[in-house]
Amino acid sequence: MQFLGAKYNPMIKIQDLIKSYTTAGNTFVVLKKLSFEIEAGQFVAITGRSGSGKSTLLYQLSLLDHPDSGFIEVDGVDISKLDRRERTKFRLNRLGYVFQDYALVPELTSIENVVVPLLMQGLDKKTAYKKALAALERVNLADKINNLPSQLSGGQQQRVSIARAIGHDPHILFADEPTANLDKETSENVLEIFLELNKKGQTIIMVTHEPEYAALAHRTILLDSGVITSDKRNVGHKPQD
Amino acid sequence: MKRIILSSKETLTAIRVGLFLAIRQVKRSSKWTTLLITFIMTLTFLNLVVVSGILVGLIEGATVAVRERHLGDIAISRLKEKEYIERSTKIIAAIAASPDVESYTERYLQGATVEANYKTRRRETDLVESTGTVLAGIDLLLEDKATGLSKRIVEGSYLEQGDYDKVLLGCNLLIKYLGFESTSMPALKDVAIGSKVRIKFNNITREMTVKGIIKTKVDDIDRRVYMTDSQLRSMSGRTDYNVGEIAIKIKSTANADEVKRSLVSQGLDQFATIQTFEEGEPKFLKDIKQTFAMLGSMISAIGLVVACITIFIVIFINAITRRKFIGILKGIGIDSVAIEFAYVCQSLLYALVGTLIGFVIVFAVLKPFLDAHPINFPFSDGILVATIPGTFTRAGLLFLATLIAGYIPARMVVKQNTLDAILGR
Numbered sequence: 001m002q003f004l005g006a007k008y009n010p011m012i013k014i015q016d017l018i019k020s021y022t023t024a025g026n027t028f029v030v031l032k033k034l035s036f037e038i039e040a041g042q043f044v045a046i047t048g049r050s051g052s053g054k055s056t057l058l059y060q061l062s063l064l065d066h067p068d069s070g071f072i073e074v075d076g077v078d079i080s081k082l083d084r085r086e087r088t089k090f091r092l093n094r095l096g097y098v099f100q101d102y103a104l105v106p107e108l109t110s111i112e113n114v115v116v117p118l119l120m121q122g123l124d125k126k127t128a129y130k131k132a133l134a135a136l137e138r139v140n141l142a143d144k145i146n147n148l149p150s151q152l153s154g155g156q157q158q159r160v161s162i163a164r165a166i167g168h169d170p171h172i173l174f175a176d177e178p179t180a181n182l183d184k185e186t187s188e189n190v191l192e193i194f195l196e197l198n199k200k201g202q203t204i205i206m207v208t209h210e211p212e213y214a215a216l217a218h219r220t221i222l223l224d225s226g227v228i229t230s231d232k233r234n235v236g237h238k239p240q241d
Numbered sequence: 242m243k244r245i246i247l248s249s250k251e252t253l254t255a256i257r258v259g260l261f262l263a264i265r266q267v268k269r270s271s272k273w274t275t276l277l278i279t280f281i282m283t284l285t286f287l288n289l290v291v292v293s294g295i296l297v298g299l300i301e302g303a304t305v306a307v308r309e310r311h312l313g314d315i316a317i318s319r320l321k322e323k324e325y326i327e328r329s330t331k332i333i334a335a336i337a338a339s340p341d342v343e344s345y346t347e348r349y350l351q352g353a354t355v356e357a358n359y360k361t362r363r364r365e366t367d368l369v370e371s372t373g374t375v376l377a378g379i380d381l382l383l384e385d386k387a388t389g390l391s392k393r394i395v396e397g398s399y400l401e402q403g404d405y406d407k408v409l410l411g412c413n414l415l416i417k418y419l420g421f422e423s424t425s426m427p428a429l430k431d432v433a434i435g436s437k438v439r440i441k442f443n444n445i446t447r448e449m450t451v452k453g454i455i456k457t458k459v460d461d462i463d464r465r466v467y468m469t470d471s472q473l474r475s476m477s478g479r480t481d482y483n484v485g486e487i488a489i490k491i492k493s494t495a496n497a498d499e500v501k502r503s504l505v506s507q508g509l510d511q512f513a514t515i516q517t518f519e520e521g522e523p524k525f526l527k528d529i530k531q532t533f534a535m536l537g538s539m540i541s542a543i544g545l546v547v548a549c550i551t552i553f554i555v556i557f558i559n560a561i562t563r564r565k566f567i568g569i570l571k572g573i574g575i576d577s578v579a580i581e582f583a584y585v586c587q588s589l590l591y592a593l594v595g596t597l598i599g600f601v602i603v604f605a606v607l608k609p610f611l612d613a614h615p616i617n618f619p620f621s622d623g624i625l626v627a628t629i630p631g632t633f634t635r636a637g638l639l640f641l642a643t644l645i646a647g648y649i650p651a652r653m654v655v656k657q658n659t660l661d662a663i664l665g666r
Contacts, residue, residue: 064572064660085576092574103569103663105262107269112261119261120575122254148269164573 010073011172011203012038012061017070019056030056032226033070038205038219040171043198045214046207048223054207055176057223061205062095062174063087075171092120096165098175102157104149104164110136111145114164121168135167136160139193155186162193166202173197175206179213191216251576258575259582267587275591278555282595283602285548289635290603292544293537294627295616300530303458303621307526308518310388310457313345313488314497315504316521317513325483326513332487335507341495346387349378349473350485353442355414355466357429360437372414372427376440377465377485378473387490390455390467397434397453400469407452408438409467413460440466445476458621487513545638549646556588557650564654568662571655581651588647589640596636603627 019031030053038044046054059065060072063079072079075094082090091097104113111132118128136142139159149157158178165173175194179187191213198204206217214220215234222230267275308314319326326332329347336345356371381400385391390409391399395418400407412418416428432438436451449468457463474480491500497517504515560567570580608625615622660666 059660064663088571088574088576090574091572092576095574097573099569099572099663103566103572105566105570107266108262112265116258116261116570116575117573120254120258120579122250 010037011040011042011075012205013071013073014061015071017057017060017072018068019053019060019065020068030226031060031067034226034228036221036228036231038203040203041198041201042219043194043204043217044206045217045220046205046223047209047211047214047220050209051225052223053226054209054223058174058176058205058207062097062172063091064097092117093168094171096168096170096173098158098161098165098173098178100177100180102149102154102161102181104157104160106149109146109148110141110152110160110163113149113160114167117164117168132163132167135163138166138197139163153186155182155189158182158186158190159193162190166197170202172203172205175204177207177209179208179210187213252578255576255579256582258579260586262570262579262583263586263590266583267590278591279594279598281551281555282548282591283598284595285544285551286596286599286636286639287602288544288547289541289639290599290627290632291607291625293534293541294603294625295623296533296537296540297530297626298611298624299616299618299621300526300533301626302615302618302623304522304526304530305624306458306621307523309490310390310393311459311462311488312518312521313387314491314518315489315501315515316518317487317489317504317515318521319485320512320514325481325485326487327483328509328512329481329483329487332504332509332513333484335504335509336487336489339500339503341491341500341503343490343492344383344387345487345489346384347380347470347484347487348384349376349470349477349479351376351378351442351473351477353440353466355410355429356439356441357432357436359439370427370429371441372429374411374414375461375465376442376473377467378470379467380470384467387488390457393455393457394453395456397451399453400467402469404452404469405472406447406449407468408440408449409453409455410438410451411463411465411467412454412456413463414466415454418454418456418463440476443477447476460620541635545642548639549642552588552592552643552646553650555591556584556647557653559587560584560650560654564657564662565665567654568657568659568664571659572663577655580655581648584651585644585647588643592640592643596639600632600636603632604629 014037015035017031017034018029020027020029022028034057046057048054056065060067061074063074063082074090077090079087079090105116108116111129114132114135115128118131119125123131133142133145136145139162141156141159141163144152144156144160149160152160158181162178178190178194182190194204194206195216204217206213208214217234219231219233221228317326317332333345333347336342353374353376354371355374358370379390381402385399394409395412400409410432414428415432416422416430419426419428422428429438432451434451434453437448438451440447440449455463455467489500491497497519501515501517504510509515567580571577603625604627608627611623611625615624
């Protein structure tokens with residue numbers, strides 16, 4: 001599958017991806033031999049009903065889980081060749097992740113939540129805090145840097161989560177149902193941030209079950225029972241050059 | 242299995258991030274939880290130091306009593322084949338002339354029996370209460386200065402110069418104090434201050450009045466009968482001034498071995514056995530001391546295991562309740578070493594605070610208090626034996642135990658599947 005002919009530059013390439021789970025002795029095949037590619041700079045929405053396998057697909061792409069079989073290449077790296085520590089390092093340096101329930105560390109303030117991956121990258125404290133502050137400014141939370149997650153609203157927590165995911169300039173930003181726990185207005189704010197980031201060249205892969213939010217992406221992959229039933233470019237959007 | 246090794250730079254970064262997380266987790270966790278864990282750590286430390294310290298102190302108290310109330314820093318006794326210390330006056334003159342001697346006491350000793358109820362028994366066929374004892378004839382002032390005998394009077398009063406036919410009875414000669422009746426260690430009933438007792442030795446019998454009862458918690462002393470040296474000399478018809486034992490208390494700046502060497506160098510060991518307290522310390526005390534030290538070590542070892550289990554449970558519960566966040570940290574790329582280090586740091590921090598509080602309790606409260614007010618055990622005045630090096634060793638062991646007990650549960654939780662941890666599966 002190719003989107004831009006000569007400028008084609010796949011950020012993610014998967015082939016014959018199979019993933020199954022075994023529960024109470026029964027094996028369920030969740031992803032059934034999926035193959036597709038995602039170009040750098042694209043904003044891709046993965047959508048489908050509950051249990052269609054969209055979150056499972058995201059976990060495979062973001063190296064949080066291992067497939068049963070198939071080939072996955074992310075940012076030019078065959079991830080099957082990475083050991084446990086290399087996968088962690090890969091996530092740290094190249095991937096950003098926005099969780100459905102924000103997943104902030106409760107004892108850390110907004111800026112501390114954002115600064116932890118930066119410190120882990122080996123940045124000195126001053127640079128790390130500077131970058132963390134810049135990330136929080138990008139999500140309009142510069143005035144809440146010293147607030148604990150418990151002192152923030154759901155939407156604010158999700159914005160901190162986004163700041164944490166983009167603070168270290170990841171090559172790909174993954175978002176798992178980022179608006180699931182938010183009201184309509186806050187959800188739209190979050191999506192505006194994603195669109196803004198994408199405009200600046202950020203590759204984004206977002207799982208959502210909301211068709212109207214999926215329609216904001218360049219491309220929508222529709223999953224049903226572990227199979228891609230539709231993969232279409234959305235009208236009015238063009239991939240980033 | 243592929244071996245994963247971090248570079249030194251990566252390790253340092255992981256430690257830095259671990260420390261960053263640990264400090265904030267401790268700082269912002271529930272104050273009550275922190276207080277409870279610190280309290281547990283303090284109790285654990287006290288269990289390690291105080292329980293064994295009291296056990297050893299129990300015997301140390303007995304040792305100190307023997308030293309201060311009986312043998313002194315240097316004990317001089319008769320040669321095995323002699324009945325007395327020959328040339329006692331020469332030896333005493335040498336002791337008195339020594340600049341290192343703070344005080345000394347000389348005691349005339351005589352084996353005897355002491356009888357009671359011989360006046361009050363109803364029938365001639367009733368047995369007279371009697372028990373074996375050692376008569377000690379003392380210079381009242383010298384004895385009191387060297388051993389503080391007058392402070393050990395529990396009933397009646399201390400002897401005075403000119404007190405004739407008056408004695409002090411060791412408390413273990415009386416059933417009232419001994420607490421039991423025994424044929425191997427008979428004791429006297431119904432003897433009180435002012436009672437008449439009969440002293441018998443070498444066909445000499447003398448009736449004397451009980452002026453005081455002494456309790457030193459040194460068994461040898463508490464089975465003795467004290468009287469003035471002049472009376473014992475006159476009763477036994479002794480004119481040689483040869484005494485049975487001499488106890489020397491040296492100055493705090495002096496060294497017992499050197500004082501002993503000085504006496505030996507004067508040839509005095511030809512006439513008496515000269516021993517430092519350590520050399521002359523009763524063997525049973527040495528044995529009991531070793532036994533209690535072993536018991537103390539065993540209890541400390543058990544305390545250490547309990548500490549390990551406590552820390553393990555605390556850290557495990559802490560880590561398991563935060564399993565989701567551990568998964569998230571791993572998910573966003575935080576190395577497991579950093580997360581493990583954060584938990585180890587937390588447990589070490591709790592151990593450090595608990596140990597510091599424990600140190601203050603031991604050295605600023607318990608030790609000074611027990612030194613001033615020893616625990617009144619039946620056979621000794623128990624003190625708390627806790628030396629700084631020994632306590633540091635125990636603190637070190639506690640830290641090692643904490644390190645292991647903190648690391649294992651953290652490792653157990655951290656090594657779980659990242660996605661399972663995040664999703665709570």
